[in-house]
Amino acid sequence: MRMLETVLIYYDARMLGHDPSGWDTDHPEWSDAVKAMIAHQYPEASLETYSFPERPARLITIVERLLAEPIDGQCWRVPTLATHAQLQRAHSAAHLAYIESLVGGSRWLAQDTTAVSPESVFAAKLAAGAGISAIEAIAAGEGRHAFCVVRPPGHHASADHAKGFCLYNNIAVAAMHARAVLGYRRVMIWDWDMHHGNGTQDIFYDQPDVLVVDSHCEAPFYPGSGTLAETGAGAGLGSHLNVPFPRGSGNAALLDVFEQVVRPAARAFRPDLILISAGFDCHYLDQTCVMDETGFAALTQHMCALAQELCDGRLVMMLEGGYNAQALSDSAHATIHALAGNTISGVNVLPEDPGRAAVAEVARFHADTIAALGQLSVASSSASGPQSG
Numbered sequence: 579m580r581m582l583e584t585v586l587i588y589y590d591a592r593m594l595g596h597d598p599s600g601w602d603t604d605h606p607e608w609s610d611a612v613k614a615m616i617a618h619q620y621p622e623a624s625l626e627t628y629s630f631p632e633r634p635a636r637l638i639t640i641v642e643r644l645l646a647e648p649i650d651g652q653c654w655r656v657p658t659l660a661t662h663a664q665l666q667r668a669h670s671a672a673h674l675a676y677i678e679s680l681v682g683g684s685r686w687l688a689q690d691t692t693a694v695s696p697e698s699v700f701a702a703k704l705a706a707g708a709g710i711s712a713i714e715a716i717a718a719g720e721g722r723h724a725f726c727v728v729r730p731p732g733h734h735a736s737a738d739h740a741k742g743f744c745l746y747n748n749i750a751v752a753a754m755h756a757r758a759v760l761g762y763r764r765v766m767i768w769d770w771d772m773h774h775g776n777g778t779q780d781i782f783y784d785q786p787d788v789l790v791v792d793s794h795c796e797a798p799f800y801p802g803s804g805t806l807a808e809t810g811a812g813a814g815l816g817s818h819l820n821v822p823f824p825r826g827s828g829n830a831a832l833l834d835v836f837e838q839v840v841r842p843a844a845r846a847f848r849p850d851l852i853l854i855s856a857g858f859d860c861h862y863l864d865q866t867c868v869m870d871e872t873g874f875a876a877l878t879q880h881m882c883a884l885a886q887e888l889c890d891g892r893l894v895m896m897l898e899g900g901y902n903a904q905a906l907s908d909s910a911h912a913t914i915h916a917l918a919g920n921t922i923s924g925v926n927v928l929p930e931d932p933g934r935a936a937v938a939e940v941a942r943f944h945a946d947t948i949a950a951l952g953q954l955s956v957a958s959s960s961a962s963g964p965q966s967g
């Protein structure tokens with residue numbers, strides 16, 4: 579019998595006010611390019627019924643499911659807005675001024691369908707503030723696990739650029755706050771969204787105190803970055819581990835990512851806090867990879883145990899992608915059920931998961947880098963003085 583846990587769930591309906599719709603009439607060439615991309619990647623999708631994929635219904639389906647089938651321990655919380663000073667830890671002043679200039683307007687920002695409606699910037703500040711609120715509550719002893727039901731997502735936003743539906747990098751803002759204010763010196767991020775978190779990589783690439791493991795569908799799949807060789811730079815060399823895998827990868831491949839990369843890297847790095855960029859677009863209903871909710875629940879159970887082992891259980895998840903309503907509802911519910919300490923009943927695995935061989939190869943590639951993480955964390959500890967948090 580496992581101990582049931584409080585799960586702090588951060589949500590604010592004002593994030594539904596982010597609602598770009600339709601094609602970009604100012605840039606018909608962007609719309610044409612997106613239509614071509616959809617026809618190529620999702621041949622069964624209808625362009626007549628196409629709408630902005632990162633839509634309010636993504637959150638509504640998750641919240642309605644949690645209200646209809648509440649999980650023992652779920653505890654609803656409202657996030658506070660991220661402040662300019664908090665956002666500036668992860669973003670340039672120019673980027674923040676640019677995003678601020680979008681308030682009240684409707685437009686596409688790029689051909690990749692990143693777009694805003696009049697209330698998008700407000701929603702984005704709530705999304706970026708949610709991670710901060712969650713970590714502050716955990717630091718105050720109000721719980722150990724949190725899930726942020728947020729949009730717009732964040733992991734494609736770099737220090738200088740909005741991209742891939744993302745305006746601010748929510749998880750980077752949270753990690754920076756944890757380090758700057760709450761005394762969590764070493765922060766680990768696992769980005770299990772199907773897409774490479776190019777923005778998170780950009781922001782932490784030269785920083786040794788934030789370890790990022792990013793498992794994703796391999797380039798040239800969007801955004802096209804995240805190769806094995808991208809392992810960090812300068813003082814941060816070795817603190818970024820990309821795990822690219824082929825289309826069609828499933829639960830077994832992601833469990834291998836946990837066992838062969840995430841867990842050994844975490845044990846070497848010894849984080850004070852673990853954050854997860856929890857996109858659910860590896861779900862088979864999103865049509866590229868073939869995970870299901872049993873896989874997300876299993877990953878979550880493993881991450882709870884790892885957080886318990888390394889950092890008093892402190893674990894915060896932030897929603898990133900996932901575009902099929904049923905997949906989002908099932909996956910988020912199963913994930914939060916596992917975060918609450920419920921034992922999972924089993925994991926569906928394919929007889930042949932094409933990602934397993936790729937992940938094994940990645941783990942071999944990163945073996946020396948993972949071993950060296952122990953030295954990196956020791957060096958950063960002694961450089962920054964005794965642990966206080």
Ligand SMILES: [Zn+2]
Nearest residue numbers: 771772773899
């Ligand atoms: Zn994604």
